[in-house]
Amino acid sequence: MRRSVLGPGIGFGCVMALVACGGASSGGTTPVDSGPKDSAPDTTKKDAGGKDAGGGDSTTEDSGGGDAMGDVMGGGDGGGDVWTDAGGDVVVTSDGSTEATTGNEGGTPGTWTAITLMDETGASPESHAQDVVTGIWFQDLQHGVVSLVSSGGQGSWGALESMTSPTHISGIALSGHGSGFDGQDDDYHGLIPTPVGVVALTSFGQYFVSSANGGKSFTSVAYSVDQTRNVPAIWISEDTTHYWHWITDVGVVYNSKTALPNGPSATADWSAVWDPEGTPQIPDPIPAGDCQSQFHQGYFADDSQKVAWVSPDGKTQMFVNVGLSGVCRSTDSGANFLPIEFPNTPTVGTGEEPYVLFMWDATHGIAAHANDYQDGGSYVYYTADAGATWTAGTLPASINVTGAHAYLSSGFGSSDGKALYLIGSTIVSDAAVLLLKSVNGGADWTDISAKARALPAGAAKFHTGFAFDKDHIWIGGDYGSLMYSATGGE
DSSP states (O other), X not given: OOOOOOOTTXXXXXXXXOOOOOBSOOOSOOOOOSSOOOSSOSSOOOBTTBSSTTOSOOOOOOSSSHHHHHHHOOXXXXXXXXXXXXXXOEEEOTTSOEEEEEEOTTSOEEEEEEOOOOOBOSSSOBOOTTOEEXXXXXXXXXXXXXXXXXXXXXXXXXXXXXXXXXXXXXXXXXXXXXXXXXXXXXOEEEEEEEXXXXXXXXXXXXXXXXXXXXXXXXXXXXXXXXXXXXXXXXXXXXOTTSOEEEEETXXXXXXXXXXXXXXXXXXXXXXXXXXXXXXXXXXXXXXXXXOSSOOOTTTTTTOOOOOEEEOTTSXXXXXXXXXXXXXXXXXXXXSOOEEEEOTTOOGGGTTOOOSEEEESSSSOEEEEEOOTTSTTOOEEEEEXXXXXXXXXXXXXXXXXXXXXXXXXXXXXXXXXXXXXXXXEEEEXXXXXXXXXXXXXXXXXXXXXXXXXXXXXXXXXXXXXXXXXXXXXXXXXXXXXXXXXXXXXXX
Protein backbone atom coordinates (compact mmCIF):
# COMPACT_ATOMS: atom_id res chain seq x y z
CA MET A 1 0.00 0.00 0.00
CA ARG A 2 1.59 3.25 -1.11
CA ARG A 3 1.14 6.62 0.47
CA SER A 4 2.15 10.14 -0.41
CA VAL A 5 3.50 12.23 2.42
CA LEU A 6 3.92 15.55 0.72
CA GLY A 7 2.49 18.77 1.97
CA PRO A 8 0.19 21.23 0.32
CA GLY A 9 1.11 22.54 -3.08
CA ILE A 10 4.59 21.09 -3.45
CA GLY A 11 6.39 19.53 -6.39
CA PHE A 12 9.94 18.24 -6.74
CA GLY A 13 12.93 18.93 -8.94
CA CYS A 14 16.43 20.39 -8.46
CA VAL A 15 18.32 23.82 -8.29
CA MET A 16 18.69 27.61 -7.89
CA ALA A 17 20.38 30.93 -8.58
CA LEU A 18 21.81 33.16 -5.89
CA VAL A 19 19.46 35.97 -4.91
CA ALA A 20 20.28 38.62 -2.36
CA CYS A 21 17.39 38.92 0.03
CA GLY A 22 16.61 40.83 3.18
CA GLY A 23 14.93 39.09 6.10
CA ALA A 24 11.92 40.26 7.96
CA SER A 25 11.99 39.07 11.49
CA SER A 26 14.52 36.78 13.02
CA GLY A 27 12.73 37.09 16.30
CA GLY A 28 11.44 34.02 17.98
CA THR A 29 12.65 30.75 16.88
CA THR A 30 9.73 28.39 15.73
CA PRO A 31 8.96 21.70 7.69
CA VAL A 32 4.92 18.23 4.42
CA ASP A 33 1.03 17.67 4.86
CA SER A 34 -0.91 17.50 8.07
CA GLY A 35 -3.85 15.49 6.86
CA PRO A 36 -4.10 11.82 5.96
CA LYS A 37 -1.77 10.67 3.22
CA ASP A 38 -3.27 10.07 -0.18
CA SER A 39 -2.72 7.07 -2.40
CA ALA A 40 -1.31 9.37 -5.06
CA PRO A 41 1.00 12.32 -4.57
CA ASP A 42 -1.05 15.36 -3.66
CA THR A 43 1.19 17.76 -5.50
CA THR A 44 2.20 18.68 -8.99
CA LYS A 45 5.63 18.05 -10.44
CA LYS A 46 7.72 20.83 -11.85
CA ASP A 47 9.06 20.45 -15.33
CA ALA A 48 10.91 22.46 -17.91
CA GLY A 49 7.68 23.90 -19.16
CA GLY A 50 6.42 25.47 -15.96
CA LYS A 51 6.37 25.35 -12.22
CA ASP A 52 3.30 23.11 -12.20
CA ALA A 53 3.22 20.57 -14.99
CA GLY A 54 -0.53 20.43 -14.73
CA GLY A 55 -0.85 24.17 -14.72
CA GLY A 56 -3.44 24.15 -11.99
CA ASP A 57 -3.65 25.13 -8.38
CA SER A 58 -1.52 22.72 -6.40
CA THR A 59 -2.68 23.88 -3.00
CA THR A 60 -4.43 21.18 -1.01
CA GLU A 61 -6.65 21.50 2.00
CA ASP A 62 -5.64 19.60 5.08
CA SER A 63 -7.77 17.75 7.58
CA GLY A 64 -4.94 17.46 10.04
CA GLY A 65 -5.30 20.74 11.89
CA GLY A 66 -3.74 23.10 9.39
CA ASP A 67 -5.98 25.98 10.35
CA ALA A 68 -5.15 25.57 13.99
CA MET A 69 -1.46 25.66 13.23
CA GLY A 70 -1.93 28.70 11.05
CA ASP A 71 -3.67 30.52 13.87
CA VAL A 72 -1.10 29.84 16.55
CA MET A 73 2.09 29.86 14.53
CA GLY A 74 2.08 33.28 12.92
CA GLY A 75 5.75 33.59 12.12
CA GLY A 76 8.18 36.33 11.31
CA ASP A 77 6.88 39.00 13.62
CA GLY A 78 9.94 39.27 15.81
CA GLY A 79 8.19 38.84 19.13
CA GLY A 80 6.01 35.95 18.03
CA ASP A 81 2.86 34.68 19.73
CA VAL A 82 3.02 33.66 23.36
CA TRP A 83 2.05 30.02 23.83
CA THR A 84 1.05 28.75 27.23
CA ASP A 85 -1.23 26.19 28.78
CA ALA A 86 -3.07 25.69 32.01
CA GLY A 87 -0.17 23.87 33.58
CA GLY A 88 2.36 26.49 32.58
CA ASP A 89 4.39 23.98 30.58
CA VAL A 90 4.88 26.29 27.60
CA VAL A 91 6.99 29.37 28.26
CA VAL A 92 8.54 32.21 26.28
CA THR A 93 12.31 32.36 25.98
CA SER A 94 14.44 35.50 25.98
CA ASP A 95 14.58 35.69 22.18
CA GLY A 96 10.83 35.34 21.75
CA SER A 97 10.87 31.61 21.01
CA THR A 98 8.79 29.11 22.95
CA GLU A 99 9.75 26.12 25.03
CA ALA A 100 7.83 23.19 26.41
CA THR A 101 9.31 22.05 29.69
CA THR A 102 8.16 18.76 31.13
CA GLY A 103 9.75 16.70 33.85
CA ASN A 104 11.81 13.58 33.25
CA GLU A 105 12.06 10.88 35.87
CA GLY A 106 14.25 12.21 38.64
CA GLY A 107 12.96 15.74 38.10
CA THR A 108 15.36 16.88 35.37
CA PRO A 109 13.47 19.05 32.86
CA GLY A 110 13.42 18.15 29.19
CA THR A 111 12.93 21.05 26.79
CA TRP A 112 11.85 21.56 23.18
CA THR A 113 12.03 24.99 21.57
CA ALA A 114 9.82 26.00 18.65
CA ILE A 115 11.64 28.15 16.09
CA THR A 116 9.90 30.77 13.96
CA LEU A 117 10.87 30.90 10.29
CA MET A 118 11.89 34.21 8.69
CA ASP A 119 9.87 36.09 6.08
CA GLU A 120 11.33 37.87 3.06
CA THR A 121 10.81 41.61 2.67
CA GLY A 122 11.74 44.14 0.01
CA ALA A 123 10.55 44.31 -3.58
CA SER A 124 9.42 40.66 -3.57
CA PRO A 125 8.07 39.87 -0.12
CA GLU A 126 7.26 36.27 0.77
CA SER A 127 5.94 34.74 3.97
CA HIS A 128 7.62 31.49 5.01
CA ALA A 129 5.77 31.07 8.31
CA GLN A 130 3.68 28.19 6.95
CA ASP A 131 6.33 26.62 4.69
CA VAL A 132 7.50 23.02 4.90
CA VAL A 133 10.87 22.46 6.57
CA THR A 134 12.51 19.82 4.38
CA GLY A 135 16.10 19.85 5.62
CA ILE A 136 18.17 20.90 8.63
CA TRP A 137 21.97 20.92 8.92
CA PHE A 138 24.55 22.41 11.28
CA GLN A 139 28.28 22.75 10.76
CA ASP A 140 28.61 23.71 14.41
CA LEU A 141 26.19 25.17 16.91
CA GLN A 142 26.73 28.68 15.51
CA HIS A 143 26.45 27.85 11.79
CA GLY A 144 23.37 26.10 10.42
CA VAL A 145 20.73 26.23 7.70
CA VAL A 146 17.19 25.01 7.07
CA SER A 147 15.66 24.34 3.65
CA LEU A 148 12.07 25.28 2.87
CA VAL A 149 9.43 24.34 0.34
CA SER A 150 6.66 26.86 -0.12
CA SER A 151 3.17 25.92 1.02
CA GLY A 152 1.63 28.65 -1.12
CA GLY A 153 1.45 26.86 -4.48
CA GLN A 154 1.83 28.77 -7.74
CA GLY A 155 3.40 32.20 -7.37
CA SER A 156 5.34 31.44 -4.20
CA TRP A 157 8.77 30.03 -3.42
CA GLY A 158 10.94 28.41 -0.80
CA ALA A 159 14.18 29.57 0.79
CA LEU A 160 17.37 28.57 2.56
CA GLU A 161 17.49 30.27 5.97
CA SER A 162 20.70 30.69 7.98
CA MET A 163 20.96 30.01 11.70
CA THR A 164 23.56 31.48 14.05
CA SER A 165 22.53 29.53 17.14
CA PRO A 166 20.49 26.39 17.72
CA THR A 167 17.31 28.47 17.95
CA HIS A 168 18.00 31.68 16.00
CA ILE A 169 17.34 32.21 12.29
CA SER A 170 19.49 35.13 11.24
CA GLY A 171 18.77 35.67 7.55
CA ILE A 172 17.70 34.45 4.13
CA ALA A 173 20.81 32.76 2.72
CA LEU A 174 19.13 32.11 -0.63
CA SER A 175 15.67 32.92 -1.92
CA GLY A 176 13.85 30.74 -4.41
CA HIS A 177 12.33 33.77 -6.14
CA GLY A 178 13.13 33.55 -9.87
CA SER A 179 15.90 31.04 -9.21
CA GLY A 180 14.60 28.01 -11.08
CA PHE A 181 14.40 26.90 -14.69
CA ASP A 182 14.01 29.91 -17.01
CA GLY A 183 13.53 32.25 -14.05
CA GLN A 184 10.71 30.31 -12.42
CA ASP A 185 10.34 30.32 -8.65
CA ASP A 186 11.98 27.41 -6.92
CA ASP A 187 11.95 25.36 -3.72
CA TYR A 188 14.57 23.58 -1.59
CA HIS A 189 13.92 19.93 -0.82
CA GLY A 190 16.76 18.88 1.44
CA LEU A 191 20.38 19.32 2.47
CA ILE A 192 23.34 16.95 1.98
CA PRO A 193 26.81 17.66 3.41
CA THR A 194 29.73 17.10 0.99
CA PRO A 195 33.47 17.89 1.07
CA VAL A 196 32.88 21.13 -0.86
CA GLY A 197 30.12 22.26 1.50
CA VAL A 198 26.49 21.55 2.25
CA VAL A 199 24.44 21.03 -0.93
CA ALA A 200 20.80 22.02 -1.31
CA LEU A 201 18.45 19.76 -3.28
CA THR A 202 16.23 22.01 -5.33
CA SER A 203 13.32 21.83 -7.72
CA PHE A 204 15.17 22.20 -11.02
CA GLY A 205 18.35 20.55 -12.30
CA GLN A 206 19.91 23.72 -13.59
CA TYR A 207 22.37 24.66 -10.82
CA PHE A 208 24.60 23.04 -8.24
CA VAL A 209 23.76 24.98 -5.08
CA SER A 210 26.19 24.78 -2.19
CA SER A 211 27.54 26.65 0.81
CA ALA A 212 31.15 26.57 1.96
CA ASN A 213 30.59 28.81 5.00
CA GLY A 214 28.19 26.82 7.14
CA GLY A 215 25.01 27.96 5.40
CA LYS A 216 25.58 31.69 5.72
CA SER A 217 25.44 32.10 1.93
CA PHE A 218 25.07 29.85 -1.11
CA THR A 219 26.49 29.87 -4.62
CA SER A 220 24.85 28.42 -7.72
CA VAL A 221 26.92 26.84 -10.49
CA ALA A 222 25.32 25.86 -13.80
CA TYR A 223 25.58 22.14 -14.53
CA SER A 224 23.70 19.28 -16.14
CA VAL A 225 24.14 15.53 -15.84
CA ASP A 226 22.28 14.88 -19.09
CA GLN A 227 22.24 18.28 -20.87
CA THR A 228 18.52 18.81 -20.23
CA ARG A 229 19.06 21.30 -17.38
CA ASN A 230 16.14 19.74 -15.52
CA VAL A 231 17.37 16.71 -13.59
CA PRO A 232 16.32 16.88 -9.93
CA ALA A 233 18.34 14.85 -7.43
CA ILE A 234 17.47 12.86 -4.32
CA TRP A 235 21.15 12.14 -3.66
CA ILE A 236 24.39 14.03 -4.43
CA SER A 237 27.80 13.05 -3.03
CA GLU A 238 31.53 13.15 -3.65
CA ASP A 239 33.60 10.03 -2.98
CA THR A 240 37.14 9.79 -1.61
CA THR A 241 38.63 9.97 -5.12
CA HIS A 242 36.64 13.16 -5.94
CA TYR A 243 34.23 11.45 -8.32
CA TRP A 244 30.63 12.55 -7.87
CA HIS A 245 27.47 10.47 -7.68
CA TRP A 246 23.99 11.67 -8.59
CA ILE A 247 20.67 9.83 -8.16
CA THR A 248 17.72 11.55 -9.80
CA ASP A 249 14.14 11.76 -8.61
CA VAL A 250 13.20 9.01 -11.10
CA GLY A 251 15.99 6.72 -9.97
CA VAL A 252 18.57 7.17 -12.73
CA VAL A 253 22.09 6.79 -11.31
CA TYR A 254 24.89 8.97 -12.69
CA ASN A 255 28.61 8.98 -11.93
CA SER A 256 30.97 11.72 -13.05
CA LYS A 257 33.46 10.60 -15.72
CA THR A 258 36.33 12.49 -14.12
CA ALA A 259 37.37 13.65 -10.68
CA LEU A 260 35.73 16.96 -9.70
CA PRO A 261 37.57 18.18 -6.58
CA ASN A 262 35.80 21.56 -6.74
CA GLY A 263 32.34 20.13 -7.34
CA PRO A 264 30.15 19.76 -10.45
CA SER A 265 30.41 22.36 -13.21
CA ALA A 266 28.82 23.09 -16.57
CA THR A 267 31.68 21.35 -18.38
CA ALA A 268 31.68 18.18 -16.27
CA ASP A 269 30.92 14.90 -18.07
CA TRP A 270 28.59 12.30 -16.54
CA SER A 271 27.72 8.69 -17.27
CA ALA A 272 24.30 7.17 -16.64
CA VAL A 273 25.11 3.75 -15.15
CA TRP A 274 21.64 2.59 -14.01
CA ASP A 275 18.42 3.28 -15.90
CA PRO A 276 16.50 -0.02 -16.30
CA GLU A 277 13.34 1.72 -17.45
CA GLY A 278 15.04 3.97 -19.98
CA THR A 279 15.20 3.58 -23.76
CA PRO A 280 17.59 1.96 -24.21
CA GLN A 281 17.91 0.27 -20.85
CA ILE A 282 21.09 0.79 -18.88
CA PRO A 283 22.56 -1.77 -18.64
CA ASP A 284 21.09 -3.45 -21.71
CA PRO A 285 19.87 -6.04 -21.10
CA ILE A 286 19.23 -5.91 -17.36
CA PRO A 287 20.67 -9.09 -15.81
CA ALA A 288 17.92 -11.42 -14.61
CA GLY A 289 19.13 -11.34 -11.01
CA ASP A 290 19.22 -7.54 -10.78
CA CYS A 291 16.44 -5.25 -9.59
CA GLN A 292 14.22 -4.79 -12.63
CA SER A 293 13.05 -1.26 -11.89
CA GLN A 294 14.29 1.95 -10.34
CA PHE A 295 13.30 4.35 -7.60
CA HIS A 296 10.49 6.78 -8.40
CA GLN A 297 10.40 10.08 -6.53
CA GLY A 298 6.78 10.56 -7.59
CA TYR A 299 5.67 7.87 -5.18
CA PHE A 300 7.33 9.45 -2.20
CA ALA A 301 6.14 12.86 -3.33
CA ASP A 302 8.45 15.51 -1.96
CA ASP A 303 9.02 14.23 1.52
CA SER A 304 12.59 14.71 2.62
CA GLN A 305 12.91 11.02 3.35
CA LYS A 306 16.29 9.41 3.13
CA VAL A 307 15.69 6.76 0.46
CA ALA A 308 19.10 6.48 -1.24
CA TRP A 309 22.73 6.26 -0.17
CA VAL A 310 26.23 6.10 -1.67
CA SER A 311 29.21 4.98 0.41
CA PRO A 312 32.18 7.29 1.00
CA ASP A 313 34.26 5.36 -1.57
CA GLY A 314 31.42 5.42 -4.12
CA LYS A 315 31.37 1.66 -4.62
CA THR A 316 28.35 0.65 -2.52
CA GLN A 317 25.06 2.27 -3.45
CA MET A 318 21.51 1.59 -2.27
CA PHE A 319 17.98 2.78 -2.90
CA VAL A 320 14.52 1.62 -1.85
CA ASN A 321 12.22 0.19 -4.47
CA VAL A 322 8.44 -0.03 -4.65
CA GLY A 323 7.17 -3.54 -3.88
CA LEU A 324 10.39 -4.77 -2.25
CA SER A 325 10.62 -5.18 1.52
CA GLY A 326 14.30 -4.46 1.33
CA VAL A 327 16.73 -2.45 -0.76
CA CYS A 328 18.37 -2.52 -4.17
CA ARG A 329 22.13 -2.66 -3.54
CA SER A 330 25.16 -2.18 -5.76
CA THR A 331 28.79 -2.95 -4.95
CA ASP A 332 30.17 -1.87 -8.34
CA SER A 333 29.45 1.88 -8.25
CA GLY A 334 25.93 1.52 -9.59
CA ALA A 335 26.55 -0.73 -12.61
CA ASN A 336 24.28 -3.44 -11.15
CA PHE A 337 21.76 -3.37 -8.31
CA LEU A 338 20.74 -6.62 -6.62
CA PRO A 339 17.61 -7.00 -4.46
CA ILE A 340 18.32 -7.54 -0.77
CA GLU A 341 15.17 -8.59 1.07
CA PHE A 342 14.66 -8.09 4.79
CA PRO A 343 14.11 -11.32 6.76
CA ASN A 344 10.75 -12.04 8.38
CA THR A 345 8.90 -8.79 7.71
CA PRO A 346 5.43 -8.53 9.32
CA THR A 347 2.76 -10.27 7.27
CA VAL A 348 0.91 -7.00 6.75
CA GLY A 349 4.15 -5.30 5.71
CA THR A 350 5.35 -7.95 3.26
CA GLY A 351 6.13 -6.35 -0.07
CA GLU A 352 6.10 -2.86 1.46
CA GLU A 353 9.27 -0.89 0.78
CA PRO A 354 11.03 1.00 3.56
CA TYR A 355 10.17 4.68 3.77
CA VAL A 356 13.47 5.36 5.54
CA LEU A 357 17.04 4.42 4.62
CA PHE A 358 19.64 6.08 6.83
CA MET A 359 23.35 5.23 7.11
CA TRP A 360 25.36 7.06 9.73
CA ASP A 361 28.75 5.73 8.60
CA ALA A 362 30.21 3.50 5.85
CA THR A 363 28.77 0.26 7.26
CA HIS A 364 26.03 0.98 9.81
CA GLY A 365 22.48 2.02 9.07
CA ILE A 366 18.74 1.48 9.50
CA ALA A 367 15.74 0.98 7.25
CA ALA A 368 12.15 1.39 8.44
CA HIS A 369 8.54 1.38 7.28
CA ALA A 370 5.29 2.59 8.81
CA ASN A 371 2.13 3.65 6.97
CA ASP A 372 -0.75 5.37 8.71
CA TYR A 373 -3.26 3.56 6.49
CA GLN A 374 -1.83 0.13 7.33
CA ASP A 375 -1.71 -0.62 11.04
CA GLY A 376 0.35 -3.68 11.94
CA GLY A 377 2.82 -3.48 9.06
CA SER A 378 5.52 -1.33 10.62
CA TYR A 379 9.09 -2.59 10.79
CA VAL A 380 12.69 -1.52 11.36
CA TYR A 381 15.94 -3.26 10.40
CA TYR A 382 19.59 -2.42 11.05
CA THR A 383 22.79 -3.36 9.25
CA ALA A 384 26.48 -3.46 10.20
CA ASP A 385 27.85 -4.47 6.77
CA ALA A 386 26.70 -1.66 4.47
CA GLY A 387 23.37 -3.30 3.69
CA ALA A 388 24.54 -6.80 2.74
CA THR A 389 22.54 -8.28 5.64
CA TRP A 390 19.83 -6.87 7.89
CA THR A 391 18.57 -7.70 11.40
CA ALA A 392 15.09 -6.91 12.67
CA GLY A 393 14.83 -4.31 15.40
CA THR A 394 11.94 -3.80 17.81
CA LEU A 395 9.57 -0.85 17.42
CA PRO A 396 7.25 0.31 20.23
CA ALA A 397 4.12 -1.87 20.21
CA SER A 398 1.99 1.27 20.33
CA ILE A 399 2.69 2.22 16.70
CA ASN A 400 1.53 -1.17 15.39
CA VAL A 401 -1.79 -1.48 17.22
CA THR A 402 -5.11 -1.01 15.47
CA GLY A 403 -5.91 2.68 15.31
CA ALA A 404 -2.32 3.86 15.71
CA HIS A 405 -2.28 5.43 12.21
CA ALA A 406 1.46 6.02 12.42
CA TYR A 407 3.85 6.69 9.57
CA LEU A 408 7.62 7.19 9.38
CA SER A 409 9.19 9.68 7.01
CA SER A 410 12.89 9.95 7.70
CA GLY A 411 15.77 8.85 9.88
CA PHE A 412 18.68 10.74 11.40
CA GLY A 413 21.21 10.34 14.16
CA SER A 414 24.55 11.24 15.66
CA SER A 415 27.63 10.37 13.60
CA ASP A 416 28.75 7.83 16.20
CA GLY A 417 25.39 6.05 16.15
CA LYS A 418 24.86 6.50 19.88
CA ALA A 419 21.53 8.24 19.33
CA LEU A 420 19.31 7.33 16.36
CA TYR A 421 15.89 8.74 15.52
CA LEU A 422 12.92 7.92 13.31
CA ILE A 423 10.64 10.86 12.57
CA GLY A 424 7.06 10.85 11.33
CA SER A 425 3.57 11.46 12.65
CA THR A 426 0.41 9.83 13.81
CA ILE A 427 -2.81 10.75 12.02
CA VAL A 428 -5.77 10.07 14.29
CA SER A 429 -8.12 13.04 14.59
CA ASP A 430 -5.28 15.49 14.01
CA ALA A 431 -1.65 15.09 13.04
CA ALA A 432 0.93 14.87 15.82
CA VAL A 433 4.68 14.39 15.76
CA LEU A 434 6.02 10.83 16.14
CA LEU A 435 9.62 10.61 17.30
CA LEU A 436 11.27 7.26 18.06
CA LYS A 437 14.75 6.88 19.56
CA SER A 438 17.33 4.07 19.73
CA VAL A 439 20.50 4.09 21.82
CA ASN A 440 21.72 0.61 20.84
CA GLY A 441 22.33 0.89 17.11
CA GLY A 442 18.73 0.43 15.97
CA ALA A 443 17.93 -2.80 17.83
CA ASP A 444 15.37 -1.29 20.22
CA TRP A 445 13.24 1.83 19.91
CA THR A 446 11.38 4.04 22.37
CA ASP A 447 8.61 6.55 21.67
CA ILE A 448 9.77 9.94 22.98
CA SER A 449 7.10 12.02 21.23
CA ALA A 450 5.26 13.31 24.29
CA LYS A 451 7.44 16.30 25.10
CA ALA A 452 7.57 17.53 21.50
CA ARG A 453 3.76 17.30 21.42
CA ALA A 454 3.57 19.72 24.33
CA LEU A 455 4.16 22.57 21.88
CA PRO A 456 1.55 23.66 19.34
CA ALA A 457 4.28 23.17 16.71
CA GLY A 458 4.13 19.45 17.47
CA ALA A 459 0.62 19.24 15.98
CA ALA A 460 1.72 18.64 12.39
CA LYS A 461 3.19 16.08 10.07
CA PHE A 462 6.94 15.85 10.53
CA HIS A 463 9.37 14.76 7.85
CA THR A 464 12.96 15.62 8.62
CA GLY A 465 15.48 15.86 11.44
CA PHE A 466 19.14 16.44 12.22
CA ALA A 467 21.38 15.43 15.11
CA PHE A 468 24.53 17.44 15.72
CA ASP A 469 25.44 14.93 18.43
CA LYS A 470 23.50 12.73 20.83
CA ASP A 471 22.09 15.76 22.65
CA HIS A 472 21.45 18.56 20.14
CA ILE A 473 18.69 17.62 17.70
CA TRP A 474 16.19 19.41 15.44
CA ILE A 475 12.99 18.18 13.78
CA GLY A 476 10.83 19.83 11.12
CA GLY A 477 7.63 19.40 9.15
CA ASP A 478 4.43 21.09 8.00
CA TYR A 479 3.20 24.60 8.68
CA GLY A 480 6.60 26.02 9.58
CA SER A 481 7.15 23.48 12.36
CA LEU A 482 10.81 23.58 13.37
CA MET A 483 11.85 22.44 16.85
CA TYR A 484 15.07 22.05 18.80
CA SER A 485 16.08 20.00 21.84
CA ALA A 486 19.35 20.18 23.75
CA THR A 487 18.52 17.00 25.65
CA GLY A 488 18.22 14.46 22.86
CA GLY A 489 14.45 14.92 22.75
CA GLU A 490 13.98 13.66 26.31
